[in-house]
Amino acid sequence: MIETRAPGKLFIAGEYAVVGPGQPAVLIAVDRCITVRLTESEGAGRIHSSEYGQAPVIWRREDDGEHIIVDERPFDYVLSAISTVEELRSGRGASPRYFDLEISSELNDADGRKFGLGSSAAVTVATIAALDEFYRLGLTLTERFKLAVLATIAISTKASGGDLAASTFGGWIRYSSPDRAALHAHREAHGVVSAMSCEQWAGCSARRVTPPSSLDLLVGWTGTPASTEHLVTRVHTPSERSDEASSEHSESTPKPAPLVSFAAESHTLVDDLVAAFDADDAEASLTTIRSVRALLRRLSDSTGSLIETEALHDLCEIAETHGAAAKPSGAGGGDCGIALAHSHSEAQTILSGWEAAGIRPLDLGAHREEGEIDEF
Template identity: 45%
Template structure:
């Protein structure tokens, strides 16, 4: 316990650089980057029993009561509630009490009610786990925080890759492959402590250097998208397990591996080639399965970047939200030109930079 002092933790949002869709399946690598907009969670002692949650993303404060290890009293903030329950389960297994908690959430991943698709669900899960654990006196490694966040997120979104959780935890540019979530869910049934200690098949994460001589530009299409529904829509189709599916996974694995090598070797042109391949493969998938990954705005975003020698693609599931572009850092005129073309196409350039650190005090 912190002796009543408030504990503050913040976690950055994220963007997928390459490997989305394929990363949902265990062991397939993706590249992500954390971005410098944040979810901040402040935990202090509540005036009464249970847990009070206040969020600028939900109306008013909600008091939750404990019942059988679960919180009752509303579902406006399911990721926050799941994160608190998961930390509480670990405390209970260690014979430690859960004090009355006042949990306050603020976000810069949204603006004037607009959702940018920067991984707010993952960031709030990571920040809540870190803040509640620290307030309750738990000293956790980065990987333990990530694992607790995954255990929490499975309760809300069982099929997610967890890439957002990894980016928010470690920060910067990372190569990430997801654990087998069915295995993890099975481990969780044996207790949180056991799940923290057991091997997680498929999981890996490592930091990558930032691109050499390239600037990350981000454009928002003005339309929110649901990653959960897009991924679920893909897996409901007969595509899963088909020859096309196998080709997509193999091709994605090839260009992600090549992009990781390009980042590690500082090969800017090599990285641009792989990002263009990523766009082409997502377009092939979209043409074949008709998911709606590419909107007119996302297509215009990509075309504008490629028109000045850069590379661009949707970030994440597509269907709206953000696209990313990598442009020559020493060509400000080209960057300005791309931003102007985006604005003309209804794409809002977002002032974002990579967040070099993940979860912060």
């Protein structure tokens, strides 16, 4: 049996802007994982996961022995990851085989509600790692990351891939995204093998960063799962938004002005944060996190999308009261918020305050760094 694990992630800065090609973000891989266990099978493959309910998803190959088919199941991240690696395997001339997957997750609570820690990315990355081992492809971390991006954008080209980079490389990273629409078009036209090394990866990068050693990362879960896809669509399609906005703003209330400088401001703040990390400057890091929160609030106001919900607002204000800096993580609208706090004692007070306000502290640290990040 082959067993692989891939961690979840949190956005520290740069969310939403990173959806634009070449735009940067800072993320952390967290020490909670999705585990994939792979065993060889015959005639068909079965995928067991609580995500699919009691019965496994059963997959087969088309008559050509290559293409994957499933009955009555929408094409999802796991199936996309399998199809993408299978295309590479075929391109390298290796023979197809059947296998079963058993998937388990630490990225949901006991009731199965997602924490918003990037389960779609972790399941994609762990599936690709399992197949890499199974077919002995000998992929580098960067090649696995690229496959994960190609698999994910076959489902949605909106996804920045920041979660996939954190899940593949581990630790803390500064990430910038490729042009996924162009990448996906390249794959459609030329196949996966060509897409692994095409020029459409320009603008994509990942490098390790280290936060000041005197800061603790605190994570609070609001208990409300949010739809990233839905929020990103709202925020990035202002024309669709204007109708909805008019129903939320009365005739007499002026509509908020669009935030044209959002991407540039976010880019500057990510650069500031990375510079503060590199200089081991805790105060500058906290100041920048506060500015990122303020920028996300302006984005929220200008699009009418609720990023900082009441629970996330409480989470941030409680942390601020005790001298920490805090913000929603990722798309917001629920899921998690993060705080960077000075010391252990300050952290304990914040965690107690969160609990009293109904916010569940998640006991998370950074997942280990997985190895070298090659050039793209």
